[in-house]
Amino acid sequence: MEIIEKAPAKINLGLDILHKREDGYHEVNMVMASIDLADKLIFRELPQDDIIIETDSSFLPVDRRNHVYQAASLLKEHCRIDKGVHIEVTKRIPVAAGMAGGSTDAAATLRGLNRLWELGLSLEELAELGKEIGSDTPYCVLGNTSLATGRGDELSALPAMPACWVVVVKPRVSVSTWTIFTDLAVDTLHHPDIEALEEAIRLGDYQKMVASVGNSLETATTAKHPIVGQIKEKMLKFGADAALMSGSGPTVYALCDKYSRAQRVYNGVKGFCEEVYIVRTLEGQVDH
Ligand code: C5P
Numbered sequence: 548m549e550i551i552e553k554a555p556a557k558i559n560l561g562l563d564i565l566h567k568r569e570d571g572y573h574e575v576n577m578v579m580a581s582i583d584l585a586d587k588l589i590f591r592e593l594p595q596d597d598i599i600i601e602t603d604s605s606f607l608p609v610d611r612r613n614h615v616y617q618a619a620s621l622l623k624e625h626c627r628i629d630k631g632v633h634i635e636v637t638k639r640i641p642v643a644a645g646m647a648g649g650s651t652d653a654a655a656t657l658r659g660l661n662r663l664w665e666l667g668l669s670l671e672e673l674a675e676l677g678k679e680i681g682s683d684t685p686y687c688v689l690g691n692t693s694l695a696t697g698r699g700d701e702l703s704a705l706p707a708m709p710a711c712w713v714v715v716v717k718p719r720v721s722v723s724t725w726t727i728f729t730d731l732a733v734d735t736l737h738h739p740d741i742e743a744l745e746e747a748i749r750l751g752d753y754q755k756m757v758a759s760v761g762n763s764l765e766t767a768t769t770a771k772h773p774i775v776g777q778i779k780e781k782m783l784k785f786g787a788d789a790a791l792m793s794g795s796g797p798t799v800y801a802l803c804d805k806y807s808r809a810q811r812v813y814n815g816v817k818g819f820c821e822e823v824y825i826v827r828t829l830e831g832q833v834d835h
Contacts, residue, residue, distance in 0.1 A: 550663045554586040554655035555690060555829055556646040556715075557683070558793045558800050560708065561744045562762040564736055572682070572698040573728060576741045578748065580692045580708045582800075583826040584715060586638050586652055588615070590659045593631030598623075604638035614653035617680050622660050625676060630664065641717035641822055645724075645794030647683040654687035674702070683794075691830055694745060705745065707830040709753040712809035714782065714801040717822040718774045727767055727795040736763045757789035757802055768796035775799055778816060785815035 561578040568574055593599065598619045600609040607613055611620075615634055622628070634656065640648035657673040660666070668676075670689055677684030682699035692705045739761020747755035769776040775792055778799045782790035786808045787801030803809040809825050817823050 548592055548663065550590040550659045552588045552590070552655040552659040554588055554640075554651040554687070555581040556584045556640040556648060556651060557581055557686065557690075558646065558713065558715075559762055559791075560748075560756070560760050561739050561741045562764060562794065563738050563741050564731070564733060564763040567733055568698070570698075573731070573733070575696065575699050577695040577699060578692070578705065578741060578744050579686050579695055581690045581829040582713050582715070583829045584640055584646075584824055586636060586640050586648065586655070588637075588652065588655045588659055589635040590656075590663045591633045591635075592663065593633050595631050596629050597631040599631070599633045600636060601633070602636040602638060604636070604642065606642040607636070607638065614649040614680055614684075615656045618653040618656035618677075618684075619660060621676060621679055622657060622664075622666070626664070626666050626668075628664055628666075632660065632663065634659075641798060643721040643723070644717050644798040645722065645792065645796045646715075646798050647687055647794065650677075650681050650683035651687040653677065653680045653684050657684075657688055692748060694741075705748050706751065708748050708828055709751050709756055710828050710830075711753065711788075712803045712806055713826050713828060714787070714803065714809050714812045714816070715798060715824045715826065716778050716782075716800070716816050716820050717798045718772070718778060718820055719822075720772045720774065720797050722768055722772065722796045724795040727764055727771075731764075731767055737761070737766060738763060753788075753804055760789045760791050760802070762792050764795050765792045768792060772797050778820065781816055781819065782812050785812045787812050
């Protein structure tokens with residue numbers, strides 16, 4: 548018995564930080580969307596009660612520090628499962644990049660093991676469990692285009708973002724979300740207009756959407772890693788309709804409605820950075 552799950556990356560079309568909360572997290576207002584850049588996870592039953600992770604990525608630990616391990620362990624405990632599982636993770640999403648790579652693998656693990664062990668939990672129940680793993684995990688369980696509030700784990704579904712091409716660039720620096728949030732001067736932040744963005748998506752208005760994207764964390768990450776600003780500038784120069792950092796970075800993406808334009812942006816940044824992808828936006832990868 549073998550179960551395969553696709554774990555798509557997310558981009559933040561909008562990310563606004565409202566204030567720091569008493570529990571240490573930041574209150575956010577975000578719009579997230581899934582893109583067709585995905586990891587692949589294969590789940591196989593094991594004869595012994597154990598969680599064994601195998602991955603082609605040299606950046607990932609295969610023990611308790613891995614979000615996949617945490618998700619499997621959480622589900623085993625929650626549903627009192629005494630079976631073992633072997634999980635093979637083929638990594639395509641850049642690591643420590645602002646694209647929820649770890650959270651989406653954890654989410655795929657919750658969905659995959661729910662099927663493998665025939666637990667019958669709903670996606671909403673899995674999303675609720677995902678809160679224990681990380682702020683982005685509930686979103687990754689459900690996927691698609693969504694508004695996320697609270698610490699990023701309160702979700703309300705939006706219509707699919709207008710379809711377009713996404714050019715993704717991961718510069719060779721790693722960013723710790725924790726460090727960016729810890730050093731954040733909340734009073735000085737720029738606040739994108741999330742309501743305008745939400746309305747653009749509801750209307751299916753691509754032009755209004757590209758005019759409304761924005762990320763409160765961009766200035767903080769760019770101050771530490773100027774390459775983020777340089778990539779953004781290049782993308783706009785080569786004709787991107789919008790260019791923005793995702794999450795706490797350092798990944799920057801461009802939106803283009805025409806493939807020829809996306810290719811120009813791709814070629815323009817390819818000589819500058821190694822990790823560059825052209826992908827489509829993605830809708831409906833998870834059955835609701
Ligand atoms: O929830 P997660 O473990 O992915 O978050 C990583 C870190 O990012 C947290 O420890 C916290 O410092 C910061 N964070 C935050 N506010 C959020 C989400 C994350 O301060 N809404």
